[in-house]
Amino acid sequence: MSESSSHQTVGILKASNDPRVCMLPKEVNRLVEQLKMKVLVEPGLAETLQINDSEYSEAGATLTDRETILKTANLVISINHEFNGEATNHDIRFIGIFNPLYYKSKLAIYQEHKVSLYSLDFLPRTTLAQSMDVLSSMASLSGYRAVIRAANLYNGIFPMFTTAAGTLTPAKILVLGAGVAGLQAIATARRLGAVVEAFDVRAAAGEEVRSLGATFIEVEGATDMESAGGYAVEQTEDYKERQKELIHQHIQSADIVISTANIPGRKAPLLIETRSVDGMKAGSVIVDLAAEQGGNCELSKNNETINYKGVAIIGNSNLAGEIPAAASRLLSNNFFSFLKYFSTNFAKEDDPLLSGSRIIEKGAWANPRFTES
Ligand code: NAD
Secondary structure (H helix, E strand, O other): OOOOOOOOEEEEEOOOOOOOOOOOOOOOHHHHHOOOEEEEOOOOOOOOHHOOOOHHHHHHOOEEOOOHHHHOOOEEEEEOOOEEEEEEEOOOOEEOOOOOOOOOOHHHHHHOOOOOOEHHHHHHOOHHHHHOOOOHHHHHHHHHHHHHHHHHHHOOOOOEEEOOOOOEEEEEEEOOOOOHHHHHHHHHHHHOOOEEEEEEEOOOOOHHHHOOOEEEEEOOOOOOOHHOOOOOOOOOHHHHHHHHHHHHHHHOOOOOEOOOOOOOOOOOOOOOOOOHHOOOOOOEEEEOOOOOHOEOOOOOOOOOOEEEEOOEEEEOOHHHOHHHHHHHHHHHHHHHHHOOOOOHHHHOOOOOHHHHEEEEEEEEEEOHHHOOO
């Protein structure tokens, strides 16, 4: 590879069916001014945020159609565009958020057309990659939004109210999975005055949960593997049975359950059984942030809100998409940081961030996580 950053042409495509925008005018201007990159923008890129094309022109970008972008740019960014095998620059690299372990079959078209693909959700969760970590950005917004959505549907209130007409007890919220989204949900629910309990298979999450003023529910004997890079791993059948029973009991007394439990590349663990929902009071709410990966709740339907015996069940893994201005602000910085890093490190053979996020290299599957999964 022989490019320097001044020879990189970045193309920015609109996302399909997603109101979020991967780069805002401010960061486009930084690409142009600081990194001396040429930037091509598809018209209407940020119309979902009421940002006019003229703001991108003023930031130094050229507005041009998708066909020209694909033929000209060597780095094409978007959140998740549709690629239909159109003619491209021979050295094109698509950069986005593709959930490759779950949607591998959708990526075959990039492989067939011998182009390269990088997915930012595959970056290693290391300090060096923190500024590019789209998973953390989106998970923390989703965790926050899950609480706001639940508060809207719940038929009670979150804080304790002591009034002349009597006392209202605070809502009891159970958070399943205390990773980035779960911790943000706990913090938001606590700020609103709810009583919060949380559960995670990673014992390390206990301290973080307690530091936010919530109670950590413990099940003895979890497999907590260091080698999984901080992520959860599949648990033994015995553990799963004991966990199921304990979670079942806690769900019965919860007014709201927010579930965020995921294992990368696998179906989400089933934590909320129908018999548990049967025991919840009418007017309660479940928000299942793992819905896209099969759901933590047996009853949840991805991208739908259903009513089961008076319990509202929201199945949505992309609640950050409901606050697109905030999501785009964070994503814009994440994508800028990645492009900046790419422009100075692309020639390094085994760079951990670039090889970690590289999924397809000129038509060849290039990531060991596919062979290991
Ligand atoms: P995730 O979205 O993959 O999973 C969410 C949570 O679900 C995790 O905490 C996981 O342990 C939990 N979970 C999985 N199976 C479960 C089960 N059966 N029951 C209950 N809980 C279950 O994870 P995430 O939120 O993206 O973060 C995972 C880890 O990565 C955390 O340790 C986090 O602190 C770490 N992290 C590190 C960095 C960094 O160093 N830059 C950045 C972000 C996250």
